[in-house]
Amino acid sequence: MTSYPHMLRPLELGFTTLKNRVLMGSMHTNLEERGDWNRVAAFYAARARGGAGLIVTGGMAPNPEGGVFPGASGLFSDEDIAHHRMITDRVHDEGGKIAMQVLHAGRYAYGPDCVAPSAIKSPISPFPPKALDEAGIEKQIADIATAAARAREAGYDGVEVMGSEGYFLNQFLVTHTNRREDRWGGSYENRMRLPVEVMKRVRAAVGDDFIVIFRLSMIDLVPNGSTHDEVVQLAQAIEAAGATILNTGIGWHEARVPTIATSVPRAGFAWVTKKLMGKVGIPVITSNRINTPEVAEQLLAEGCADMVSLARPFLADPDFVAKAEAGRADLIAPCIACNQACLDHTFQGKVSSCLVNPRAGHETELVIAPAESARRIAVVGAGPAGLSCAITAAQRGHAVTLFDQADEIGGQLNMARKVPGKEEFDGLVDWFAAMVKEAGVTLQLGTRADAEALSGFDAVVVATGVLPRDPQIPGQDHPKVLSYVDVLRGGAEVGQRVAVVGAGGIGFDVSEFLVTGKSPTVDLPEWLREWGVTDPDKARSGLAPDGPQPEAPLREVVLLQRKAEKVGKRLGKTTGWIHRAALMLKGVQMKAGVSYERIDDAGLHIIRDGKPELIACDTVVLCAGQESLRVLADAVEGPEVHVIGGADVAAELDAKRAIDQGVRLAAGL
């Protein structure tokens, strides 16, 4: 049994004690605006029950102009206190502690009333901000302090003042956004005046025995961002102004360096936090891509921080701490940092949830209760849909047999895990394996279940997945043509010059696989070099690396798509740009709006802009979509046959939909 002595050690704050060193980091879930505060409370109560040492809520606006979007939730008036009281009561009933984050968006606010130090529009909002006058600044400070006081009244154990990620307070700190010439701009002393003043006023508003965390931008990753010395100066001033704890923020939202995506190495920015250790007297928290108890323990043991923040891992598994404490870290559902059901949802106005755990944010509605009567259930296909269905059904008490003709579980996840930068998928397959065992699912691998074998079950779930779609290009039977399955699973030999047909998620993955030798994701120094983040004082904005160029790509790859739109436009909202940038960095050419004419010895003949073109290549890899594999569904006869996952709707490696469908079906079986 592994123990985590550093992670599970209490943190003494003088007037109160946190039971361990794990903070659930702030996440706005879009639940806050829906008015169902019982659901919000249930979300946090589950994380408190699961053992988080301290929870921080998603950002709450101190006033309407500071909201991230019009109508964003906040603590604007005393009437809001009752809603928040529901959250704090439930968390306290579960033995937890919770702080409310006060977030003023400044020029990041997506609304016409936004305000900022200077009238400089942000690249991620269409709304130009109004530069605040002296009275306007005083109003913002007063509103933030009042929101903190209301948070105390609502029963919170503390507040977190959001000072990073390029929001309002951060905007005052750097000349990138602050061009003022009064006492709030110019010298660094002037530019840091607002965050320090906010800290003082918040402390005065809440009294001494209340946790006040300041989220400090450790590295801005934008042009003219704060230097490390300035960060230290601010940290010391914030401590002197009354902060209890300093939390870490990494990169502004407009930064073009990935900070939380799958391809960011685990704990990839803890070294930045470590530079602050010993320079302040209050506890320091490190954040970003800490997703296992082992990583958390190691960071704390090495003195990178006094506490760790985990945000998305608490979506993936509310019981992260409890399972680690019980010596069952193998059962912790891993956050694979895909952003597909959390941050992407946030930007789409949907409730944030989790690809791995569809119950996140849906605690009151998607309930996994014991089945009224145990039934014999066959699930065919051990991909993400079949696995999640089988595990959930078995957890409910059903006798579940899971078949797969392959000798391993995972289905299409086994392709994803081969792609450089997607190593987290390994952990996901391992977790599924542990859960299959724990839930008592009978696993029959290497078994092709036919209609006869399935006849004795009470219910059959067909999760047989997908087949590659046939793009019907003349000459596609040429020996130089491979499918993505041959490349990612079959280990087929691929030539030096490659044309990749189809620029969906799989086309991008295949291209990455073909141009990348060793994966920088598991080699932090290499990753930092690739993105130009070797020195906090020089790492300004990413994309064009300041440091030495990454290793030469392994192959010449041309990535093609039929649609006449930006290549990769349909990839994840918050991650598509990273995949595009990574491939461009490795010299992959991208061509959109093409039609495929034929493949022959010379290569792939296409038409682009009405003109014929030859992509001279040794190999053509087809990544032209999928078709549902549902032969079995049509063959099985019985009172109850369900079809889920790719067998239901063919979609590219859509594990989010597959897992959601699997869990939801099992919840009602």
Ligand SMILES: Cc1cc2nc3c(=O)[nH]c(=O)nc-3n(C[C@H](O)[C@H](O)[C@H](O)COP(=O)(O)O)c2cc1C
């Ligand atoms: C859906 C979502 C919403 C977030 N909302 C906030 C927020 O309101 N305030 C904040 O400070 N950080 C917010 N974050 C950032 C997280 O606190 C955290 O810094 C980031 O997810 C990296 O940590 P992780 O790898 O542990 O998830 C959000 C992140 C996600 C995924």
Ligand code: SF4
């Ligand atoms: S959706 Fe992906 S990134 Fe978000 S919490 Fe779940 S696994 Fe992590």
